[in-house]
Structures are given as C-alpha cells and as structure tokens.
Amino acid sequence: MRMDMNRRDFIRLCGGTAAMLGLSYSWVPEIAQALEQAAKRPPVIWMSFMECTGCLESFAKSVNPSTADIVLDIISLNYQENIMAAAGTQAEADLKKTIGQGGYIAVIEGAIAVGIPEAMMVAGKTSLELVKELTQNAAATLCVGTCAAYGGVQAMRPNPTGAKGVKDAIGAKTVNVPGCPPNPAHMLPTIVHYLLFNKIPDLDSDGRPLFLYEQKIHDNCERRAHFDAGRYVTQFGSKEETLQYCLYKMGCKGPETHSPCPKTLWNNKQSWCVKCGNGCIGCMEPNFWDRFEDFYQQLPNVPIPGFVGVETSADWIGSTLVTATMAGVGIHAVTTAAKGRFKKHPEEGEGPPPAKTEASQGSED
Numbered sequence: 001m002r003m004d005m006n007r008r009d010f011i012r013l014c015g016g017t018a019a020m021l022g023l024s025y026s027w028v029p030e031i032a033q034a035l036e037q038a039a040k041r042p043p044v045i046w047m048s049f050m051e052c053t054g055c056l057e058s059f060a061k062s063v064n065p066s067t068a069d070i071v072l073d074i075i076s077l078n079y080q081e082n083i084m085a086a087a088g089t090q091a092e093a094d095l096k097k098t099i100g101q102g103g104y105i106a107v108i109e110g111a112i113a114v115g116i117p118e119a120m121m122v123a124g125k126t127s128l129e130l131v132k133e134l135t136q137n138a139a140a141t142l143c144v145g146t147c148a149a150y151g152g153v154q155a156m157r158p159n160p161t162g163a164k165g166v167k168d169a170i171g172a173k174t175v176n177v178p179g180c181p182p183n184p185a186h187m188l189p190t191i192v193h194y195l196l197f198n199k200i201p202d203l204d205s206d207g208r209p210l211f212l213y214e215q216k217i218h219d220n221c222e223r224r225a226h227f228d229a230g231r232y233v234t235q236f237g238s239k240e241e242t243l244q245y246c247l248y249k250m251g252c253k254g255p256e257t258h259s260p261c262p263k264t265l266w267n268n269k270q271s272w273c274v275k276c277g278n279g280c281i282g283c284m285e286p287n288f289w290d291r292f293e294d295f296y297q298q299l300p301n302v303p304i305p306g307f308v309g310v311e312t313s314a315d316w317i318g319s320t321l322v323t324a325t326m327a328g329v330g331i332h333a334v335t336t337a338a339k340g341r342f343k344k345h346p347e348e349g350e351g352p353p354p355a356k357t358e359a360s361q362g363s364e365d
Ligand code: SF4
Pocket: 217, 218, 221, 222, 223, 224, 225, 227, 245, 246, 247, 248, 252, 253, 254, 255, 274, 279, 280
C-alpha cells in the first residue's frame, strides 16, 4: 500500500527481482519482506562529481518501482543535490549528520579528479576530499555509472585532470553498477540484495555484481543465431539490416561486454541498443571510451561457438559458411573441416598443426 502498488504488481516486482538476483521464485516472500521492512529504510547519500547527470536522469526514469517509490519507500535519500528539497546550510547539516551516524549507503556518480584535484570542487572542497569524507563511515559504497566506477569519459585519453573511478582514486571497496548511463533495472536489484542479505553481493574483478554482470551481451543477444550462422549486417540501410541480422560487422561490442541488457532491457522493458538496430558500444566495460574508441570498427578475433579451442574469427566463419552453403556442403562438414584446419588451444593437449607447405596448400581447399 505504501508503494501504491496492487498485490499482483508487487509480487511481480519481487519475482522479477528474484530472477535478477539469480534466486528461485521461492525467495519472493523474503524479497517482499525486505522491501516491506524498508520501513527501516537505509539512509543514502548520493553525491555527484565529474559527470553529466545522465546517471541520475536514468535513475529518475525508473518505472517499476518508480523513482518516488524508491526514494520515499525503499531508501531514505538524505542527500542528493539535484532532487533534495533542502538547500544550503540545512542540506550541509543533514549531510554531516548522516555521515556522523554512519551505516549509510554512499552512492557516487561521476569520476574523481586526482591529477588536478581543483578541477572538481563543491563548496570549497575537492572531489578527492569529499569522496574520502563520504566513504569513511559508509556501510557500502555504490558507484553508479561508468564514470564513478572506472573514470568514464573524463578519464579518456589524454585525461587532462587525471580523472579516476572511486576505487582507483582512494582505494575504497566499491560495488560498481556501470553504464553510460547505468540502467535503473540494475541499480534496484543491487540495493535489494543489500537489504536482503545485509552484505554486498559477490563481485567480478571489475567490482560489478556477479549476479548481474557475469554473462556477456553476446551470450543472450536475440541476434545471436544470425551471428552463429554467419549472417551479418554490413551496411546500414541494407536488406540485411531490415532482416535484423547480427551487427558484429557494424562494430557491435557485445562479444566483449559483460551486461544483462538483453534480459533487463531499457525504459521499462521496452527495448535495448541492439534491438533498436545499433550495436552495443560496450558502455559497461572499464575504459570503454578508449578501448572501443571507434564504435563502428569490427572487433577482431571473436571466437565462434562450436569451434571450442579453435583459433578462428567471425570473419572466417561468415565467409566459410557462405561458401559452404553455395557449394552445398553442410555446416557440420565445415566445422569439422575447420577443427582439423585450425590450431587447438594448448590446454587441450594438442600442439599446432603442421606448418603449411607449398605442396599442402594446393590441396587444402
Ligand atoms: S555481435 Fe552484437 S548483434 Fe551480433 S549476436 Fe553478438 S551481441 Fe548480438
């Protein structure tokens, strides 16, 4: 009732959250209880540093539950410069009091200016000073968005201010919910996990909750069958694009990006980048602005399923399958041929194939 939701919607929310957390449906009562007990709503301080406020914009677009539900019923948002009612001395007093009491969740948006601290100042303090103050008594530190998590666009070459993500800036343990912007459907389950288990979730080596970010976009993409079959879009506006073929050759970074976007979707489960017709740009990966600098450049050496331990690339499979189809040869025959032709991984116990000789090259194809 507090969340102005009927029972069916509330249970659906709890069920969806259980799925995101990797829990069975039998956990729904506990999740419902955790949300209900948010009567003890954990205090939250949300601070913004070097960023564009897109992360807060994204959070503000949360639909189920709505931002108002989260702010008024699930957490106690004691400080957020953009949406809090208090201002000036009153706001600073609230901030000081919450930090003094400890046990709050520190939510950080934006990168920290480490090389030139004066490049980012709020009320006479640098972002470096503020983030240290903010995290000192926090029960958990949640970095929302790629800037807070890894430095984001501010840390892109040549990084004039020496911008860094929070962990790299001050060495604090952070839970990272990256994205440019982050998806509110990833923020809520992270907060619910904390409420439910009273501890931060298991994290991957980049500080992301494993229950959300363990798999790659490519593992769950709706266009994956086209990738596997070698059917790619090679030009926007083409027939292949209309047929919604795989966007790998248009630069999709899904094969190297860890995120549940194809499952959680965006905008109240309406759509997501690949469904909209643009490849993933890898916005949830560290250093993606530099690493994936040319968003439309095809990734090199993407492994092909069914070719485990075989060194090949999507380019090769695409052209080989087309050639094979034209020649009336089945996929199975092609993959078998490829397994014999390409080097196996050393852990599989077999060394590389014999070097090609001029004599062998002639008969190979
Ligand atoms: S390359 Fe991109 S579009 Fe193609 S299957 Fe992978 S994630 Fe989907």
